[in-house]
Amino acid sequence: MLAYLSRRVVLALLTVGAISVLSFVIIRLPPGDYISSYIASVSMSGGFVSEQEVQVLRREYGLDKPVYVQYLRWMGMVVQGRFGVSLEYRRPVSEVIGDRLWLTMVVAIAAVVLTWALALPIGIYSAVRQYSLGDYIATFVGFIGLAVPSFMLALVLMYLGFKYFNANIGGLFSGEFDLAPWSLAKVWDLAKHLPLPTLILALAGTAQLIRIMRANLLDELSKPYVVTARARGLSERRVILKYPVRVALNPFASTIGYLLPYVVSGSIIVSLVLGLPTVGPLLLRALVAQDMFLAGTIVLLLGVLTVVGTFLSDLMLLWIDPRIRLEGTR
Amino acid sequence: MRWRFRRHKLAIVGSIVVIFFYTVVLFADFLAYAPPTESEAQRSLLAPQGIHWVDHGRIDPYVYGFTGRRDPLTLKRVYTLDPTKKISLRIFAHGFPYRLFGLIPTDRHLIGVVGARTEDTLFVLGTDEQGRDLWSRLMYATRTSLIIGLAGVTIALFLGVLLGGISGFYGGGVDTAIQRVIEILRSIPTIPLWLGLAAALPNDWTIGQVYFAITLIISLIGWTELARVVRGRFLSLREEEFVMAAELAGSSQVRIILSHMVPSFLSHIIAATTLALPAMIVSETSLSFLGLGLRPPAVSWGVLLQQAQNVQALAISPWLLIPAIPVITVILAFNFTGDGLRDAADPYGH
Numbered sequence: 001m002l003a004y005l006s007r008r009v010v011l012a013l014l015t016v017g018a019i020s021v022l023s024f025v026i027i028r029l030p031p032g033d034y035i036s037s038y039i040a041s042v043s044m045s046g047g048f049v050s051e052q053e054v055q056v057l058r059r060e061y062g063l064d065k066p067v068y069v070q071y072l073r074w075m076g077m078v079v080q081g082r083f084g085v086s087l088e089y090r091r092p093v094s095e096v097i098g099d100r101l102w103l104t105m106v107v108a109i110a111a112v113v114l115t116w117a118l119a120l121p122i123g124i125y126s127a128v129r130q131y132s133l134g135d136y137i138a139t140f141v142g143f144i145g146l147a148v149p150s151f152m153l154a155l156v157l158m159y160l161g162f163k164y165f166n167a168n169i170g171g172l173f174s175g176e177f178d179l180a181p182w183s184l185a186k187v188w189d190l191a192k193h194l195p196l197p198t199l200i201l202a203l204a205g206t207a208q209l210i211r212i213m214r215a216n217l218l219d220e221l222s223k224p225y226v227v228t229a230r231a232r233g234l235s236e237r238r239v240i241l242k243y244p245v246r247v248a249l250n251p252f253a254s255t256i257g258y259l260l261p262y263v264v265s266g267s268i269i270v271s272l273v274l275g276l277p278t279v280g281p282l283l284l285r286a287l288v289a290q291d292m293f294l295a296g297t298i299v300l301l302l303g304v305l306t307v308v309g310t311f312l313s314d315l316m317l318l319w320i321d322p323r324i325r326l327e328g329t330r
Numbered sequence: 331m332r333w334r335f336r337r338h339k340l341a342i343v344g345s346i347v348v349i350f351f352y353t354v355v356l357f358a359d360f361l362a363y364a365p366p367t368e369s370e371a372q373r374s375l376l377a378p379q380g381i382h383w384v385d386h387g388r389i390d391p392y393v394y395g396f397t398g399r400r401d402p403l404t405l406k407r408v409y410t411l412d413p414t415k416k417i418s419l420r421i422f423a424h425g426f427p428y429r430l431f432g433l434i435p436t437d438r439h440l441i442g443v444v445g446a447r448t449e450d451t452l453f454v455l456g457t458d459e460q461g462r463d464l465w466s467r468l469m470y471a472t473r474t475s476l477i478i479g480l481a482g483v484t485i486a487l488f489l490g491v492l493l494g495g496i497s498g499f500y501g502g503g504v505d506t507a508i509q510r511v512i513e514i515l516r517s518i519p520t521i522p523l524w525l526g527l528a529a530a531l532p533n534d535w536t537i538g539q540v541y542f543a544i545t546l547i548i549s550l551i552g553w554t555e556l557a558r559v560v561r562g563r564f565l566s567l568r569e570e571e572f573v574m575a576a577e578l579a580g581s582s583q584v585r586i587i588l589s590h591m592v593p594s595f596l597s598h599i600i601a602a603t604t605l606a607l608p609a610m611i612v613s614e615t616s617l618s619f620l621g622l623g624l625r626p627p628a629v630s631w632g633v634l635l636q637q638a639q640n641v642q643a644l645a646i647s648p649w650l651l652i653p654a655i656p657v658i659t660v661i662l663a664f665n666f667t668g669d670g671l672r673d674a675a676d677p678y679g680h
Binding site (some may be wrong): 015029103148149151262264265266284287293296298 | 333510513514516517518519521522523525526527529530599608615616619620621633637638639644645647650651654657658661665668
């Protein structure tokens with residue numbers, strides 16, 4: 001168990017390292033350095049940057065030093081929670097991002113939970129009633145979910161909502177709560193808007209999970225111990241839920257590690273179509289405007305949060321599956 | 331294997347659809363009847379025209395002419411059909427000149443009109459905001475998107491087979507390192523990252539350079555899965571007797587890999603590649619949809635769908651969403667085909 005845990009921790013740390021390097025590359029890729037773009041942006045809007053200020057900025061970011069020193073400095077600042085200044089908004093990046101990061105994670109995690117909640121019962125049903133009408137419907141919906149990119153689904157639903165209900169179904173808050181401070185009423189409003197984007201994001205993952213769950217459970221159901229249990233006169237419900245489902249659940253739990261990055265990715269595009277106040281639209285605007293500190297920070301934070309989520313799901317796997325827990329103690 | 335594939339009905343349908351789409355790729359210029367970038371403000375956002383097939387009891391396809399004017403209140407262009415003006419259509423009509431397969435110069439197109447310029451009068455699927463004919467653009471977009479998917483999967487295949495092969499054949503430390511890299515790549519949310527890389531492409535690059543760069547970026551997504559498949563096959567084949575026999579007979583490693591091991595898992599690779607292709611196409615479509623992939627004047631499915639990005643545009647001109655249909659169809663077709671191939675290649679798998 002310790003070996004498993006330490007392997008996971010090391011892998012998570014390596015991943016965070018890789019993400020930070022890639023984010024730094026994104027910040028550095030556009031021609032010219034941050035300071036010259038900053039000066040250009042300030043003077044374009046009629047402002048003025050003094051020579052002294054330039055010197056201070058250059059020293060702080062270490063732009064006269066080799067690249068790896070710049071990277072380390074940037075990492076040092078990031079660890080202290082200072083992400084630099086957004087060129088477009090002329091405010092610290094952390095302020096610009098604000099609540100959006102958490103809303104992104106709320107949407108993503110809700111989508112993962114919904115994926116589970118849908119895939120588990122449907123998967124069990126599909127396997128137990130193989131080749132029934134319900135099984136075919138589940139397979140069909142699954143294929144659609146697999147084939148239709150989530151942003152396209154969002155587009156079509158938006159269009160249908162507009163045409164037949166004459167309502168804008170986008171957004172995460174009603175107009176009056178948009179800028180309001182957090183309150184119970186606002187949370188309730190969020191909860192009312194959450195289902196649609198969550199469902200759109202969850203559909204693709206659900207399709208995949210149903211197929212995995214169905215295949216796993218079918219394998220288990222044909223094993224002799226199930227026949228024994230049935231011969232012993234256990235109720236059908238108990239025969240299925242007590243052991244086969246638990247065994248089939250294992251690969252199910254391990255896919256969650258890939259599900260979260262997938263959902264976070266999807267949420268970027270879906271947010272844009274549905275106009276959700278997540279980091280998605282912000283990231284896109286930052287990239288188009290070459291506001292690289294903002295963009296790089298968003299990529300970094302999203303990546304790190306995803307890794308943390310994946311790590312937590314690994315811990316959950318440890319709790320679900322005794323085979324991993326007992327590994328190495330033998 | 332072919333026999334087993336035939337039993338999979340959905341896969342047969344899927345592969346026929348795929349072949350159909352690649353035929354469109356080959357004949358895109360022929361199927362289109364207007365140059366893809368030809369725009370005209372006088373006919374912006376025109377709704378799809380209905381083709382009337384029968385005239386006076388004979389099969390003689392025609393469309394009605396139209397007149398456009400600007401609504402003084404909403405400033406929107408409104409078009410009224412002119413039932414007195416019939417424009418008859420002809421199969422294999424003359425149109426704008428092009429080179430078939432890039433070689434044979436011709437100006438024949440599948441469909442055209444008699445008497446007037448085809449570009450001014452025929453709009454099977456309507457026009458976009460700049461008054462460009464959607465049908466013709468869709469043909470060219472199909473070509474771009476499907477070719478970019480194919481190119482992306484080729485690069486991904488090369489990387490996957492190379493790294494997966496090294497990983498599976500040598501094992502040990504190299505294997506562990508490559509597996510860790512794959513795990514890391516798979517636990518990073520890809521879209522933000524690829525968006526960042528795509529946005530960092532210099533603005534002054536030519537279409538060709540952007541095309542190539544986008545292909546590279548999307549192929550970075552697909553290679554890990556392929557590498558996993560190849561590695562798995564290598565690991566299990568390494569233990570087989572025929573590999574050991576070849577080794578004892580003194581074959582070189584390259585020879586063992588190329589003439590003994592690769593043929594025995596070629597079908598797996600083909601199946602995995604077919605399943606990786608739709609992911610490539612979706613990636614390109616998403617990137618271009620967000621405005622960070624291919625840029626106009628290049629035409630791809632994503633570029634076309636970009637115009638359908640907001641509800642207002644969709645409410646006024648729902649036909650802009652038509653390019654979604656081929657995208658979904660082709661992805662489904664590839665998935666069915668790939669599933670069938672995989673089952674045929676590995677009946678005991680899963």
